[in-house]
Amino acid sequence: MQAALLAISEAAHTAVDLLALFRSIHAIIGGLLPARNFFVALHDTEHDTLSFPYFVDEHDSAPAPAPMKLDSGSLSAEVIHSGKALLLTSDGTATPRENATLGTGAASLDWLGVPLIAQSGALGALVVQSYSGDTRYTEKDKQLLQFVSAQVAAAIERKQTETRLRHIAQHDALTHLPNRKLFDDRLQVALTRARHDNERLAVLYIDLDHFKPINDTLGHGAGDRLLHEVARRISGCVRESDTVGRVGGDEFVVLLTGIKQ
Numbered sequence: 001m002q003a004a005l006l007a008i009s010e011a012a013h014t015a016v017d018l019l020a021l022f023r024s025i026h027a028i029i030g031g032l033l034p035a036r037n038f039f040v041a042l043h044d045t046e047h048d049t050l051s052f053p054y055f056v057d058e059h060d061s062a063p064a065p066a067p068m069k070l071d072s073g074s075l076s077a078e079v080i081h082s083g084k085a086l087l088l089t090s091d092g093t094a095t096p097r098e099n100a101t102l103g104t105g106a107a108s109l110d111w112l113g114v115p116l117i118a119q120s121g122a123l124g125a126l127v128v129q130s131y132s133g134d135t136r137y138t139e140k141d142k143q144l145l146q147f148v149s150a151q152v153a154a155a156i157e158r159k160q161t162e163t164r165l166r167h168i169a170q171h172d173a174l175t176h177l178p179n180r181k182l183f184d185d186r187l188q189v190a191l192t193r194a195r196h197d198n199e200r201l202a203v204l205y206i207d208l209d210h211f212k213p214i215n216d217t218l219g220h221g222a223g224d225r226l227l228h229e230v231a232r233r234i235s236g237c238v239r240e241s242d243t244v245g246r247v248g249g250d251e252f253v254v255l256l257t258g259i260k261q
Contacts (some may be wrong), residue, residue, distance in 0.1 A: 001144075004028050005151050013154035021159050022054035025126075032144055034135045035128050037108070041076040041155075042124035047186050050077055050124075059131060059184055075113060080150040081127040085114040089140045112137045114145045116153040123153050123160075174224055175231035183245035183253055201257045206234070208231075208250040 011024035039055040050066035108129035116123040170182040215223040243255040
């Protein structure tokens with residue numbers, strides 16, 4: 001057990017992103033109890049929604065990426081709301097129907113979910129489920145999953161914080177576009193790739209005309225709204241593979257890669 005806790009802590013430090021962390025956690029928990037069908041549900045407290053960023057199931061594909069409301073009636077939401085572990089088996093009075101709630105099909109035979117509670121509050125839930133009588137979950141499994149859940153929650157919280165701080169450091173606070181540093185990094189990568197693959201790229205520099213009078217006459221709030229709208233419109237004109245950045249007050253740059261002409 002201590003080895004599992006240590007492995008979770010190490011994964012929090014070494015995983016490059018949340019998906020890599022979830023994969024490591026899945027493997028670690030799989031060494032403690034059957035986890036062929038395993039998923040992570042995360043609660044977005046700002047929008048009160050539930051998402052499933054990691055979902056492995058032998059029968060069904062992952063739920064739609066669009067978050068669902070926390071009051072959707074799913075078992076995961078019940079675990080998060082109550083803050084208590086939930087074990088449902090076919091031997092009990094209730095039949096697990098998590099997948100039906102998610103709109104994905106097959107109903108599981110056994111369903112075990114535990115809340116992920118960190119210092120900031122309830123982050124979500126860890127869930128394992130079984131479709132076969134060969135794999136049954138017990139109170140011992142529930143206690144085991146509860147025991148490691150605090151360490152898992154701390155690991156997820158740490159990685160979320162790292163991701164959030166990295167985003168803040170690399171993006172403009174007003175428009176949420178890449179800032180000068182991130183744009184320069186992407187430009188260097190694109191130049192290296194273009195030389196290697198003999199591709200063409202282009203950099204566009206956009207400077208808004210007569211922006212200062214807007215701030216002077218209508219106020220900085222109006223100027224901020226204008227910059228936000230300009231960022232939205234420029235982003236809507238390029239491909240997802242391109243990069244739009246804000247590098248100064250009213251200065252924007254666009255990196256177009258893999259262009260033909």
